[in-house]
Amino acid sequence: MLQEIQEMGSHAKDIYDFLLSGLDPRITDYPLMQSPITMTTILLGYLFFVLYLGPRLMANRKPFQLKEPMIVYNFLLVALSIFIVYEFLMSGWATTYTWRCDPVDTSNSPQALRMVQVAWLFWFSKIIELMDTIFFVLRKKHGQITFLHIFHHSFMPWTWWWGIAYAPGGMGSFHAMVNSSVHVVMYFYYGLSAAGPRFQKFLWWKKYMTAIQLIQFVLVSLHATQYYFMSSCDYQFPVILHLIWIYGTFFFVLFSNFWFQAYIKGKRLPKQCQNSTAVHTNGKYCENGNSVKNGTTNGVSHGVTNGSVHHENGSSYMGKMKKA
Incomplete structure (x- = not known):
């Protein structure tokens, strides 16, 4: 029995070493990119805090009033998202990419290294965005911590780590650029919302936020779908395109259901309603x-x-x- 366990451990180590051997050497010098262990630990700690520890720490406390930190946080993410979109454009999407079959440039040219840098920065922005849920917990907005929210904030950074570790660039980076574009609009909206009632008149487009998300997933899935109809394509990591297509389609279904329930059926009612209040x-x-x-x-x-x-x-x- 002990020998079998040792053999299983040896095989697992061999697989792990094999996975690490395939990492793009240009990305391994960036923070948190030496192995997936640190990144996975961060995400597990995030899940532990928002699902267990945080709610229990806040159970007998009043919600924190975090208006000013939230305003700063949201507008900083707006600025970061704008920078990421610009860098993606300058690294290939507005210069040398065809928007069809674009392989990863594995050279050490300035443009290729620029793409590696913005790919990492996009992934790191997903780690920063874990603060979305931390704010929910500290403000006791537990109703906002839904399956959709948790899955999106934990699954995306975990899978994207592998994406940039193997393929920082190429046609697989399209969805990152689109996602950052959407986040410019999204965090600008959240920043205005946090600023107070005098900005409410500028937020008439609230319900269109979900529509923007749906358009994002359609664009991402359509772009990945091109691969299946090309006679030949030298993109090095087709499995990434398969995952992107599944991801875009899956989230399109989830957000469509949210749209239907919230704006068509109007079922997003509070659990507790008191008459005349x-x-x-x-x-x-x-x-x-x-x-x-x-x-x-x-x-x-x-x-x-x-x-x-x-x-x-x-x-x-x-x-x-x-x-x-």
């Missing part, structure tokens, strides 16, 4: 138990500030709120 729960409020207005995305309350409920037209306020 506006109750804020899970980013929404119900009035007289039957109407829903101005929900919350990513833990930023739209139309709810300082205990008042903001009208959808951004011009007046309604009723006091109780905590759900």
